[in-house]
Amino acid sequence: MQAQTNKTENNTNRATQINARDQRVVQTVGEAFVDDPRIVCRDVNVFYGEKHAIRDVSIDIARNQVIAMIGPSGCGKSTFLRCLNRMNDTIDGCKVTGTILLDGMDIHDKQLDVVPLRAQVGMVFQKPNPFPKSIYDNVAYGPKIHGLAPTRSDLERIVETS
Structure with a gap:
């Protein structure tokens, strides 16, 4: 994955971006954490078998907001978005770790019915895949x-x- 969002170590409420080639940490624009978030992601990692596709993403998504994820092809945008409504569950060999809360509820709770979750968390991709x-x-x-x-x-x- 060329670019990844990572939590800041000093909790300055800023998102950071890591270039996987040289491991430089680059400050990005925008607040990573908000008051009263609808969705909370902490230390989210995604693996496709042994491949570590996304590392330690931590971000809050505010209520009644639309977000855009922008980056080069293959950097993990769609992989991360599929974490939010558990669409990665449908991919053999895909494993998601970390915490994702929707209105304070852990979306990986074994009791959770994914159909209503997917009805609440929608996404539109530029190119349908x-x-x-x-x-x-x-x-x-x-x-x-x-x-x-x-x-x-x-x-x-x-x-x-x-």
Whole structure:
């Protein structure tokens, strides 16, 4: 990952950026922590198998705000955003560590139903990218999570007619 957001060590309420090639820490614009945040991320790390894709991201996202994540292709923007609604759960070999709270609730709680979570945490990408799965699995995903295909044959019919 070329650029990553990392928590500051002195808690100055500033985001920092690390260039993975030379490990320089560069101050970035904007407050990393806000009063009364809707989403709180602390020490979030993402692994794809042995690859450490995102390191120690800590940021608050304010209520009723729209955020934009800007960076070069492959720097981890989409990977981080997928952490916020647990879409990384759908990727084999992907592991997310750290804490992510939505309205004070841990989104990785085993009791949490991800369907309402995903309804609350939406994202729009500049270029639509399907999940890193087969075309069949991408088409079948929606009907599966919404219970629209009670049987395998129902799911086959939905996918084939899509």
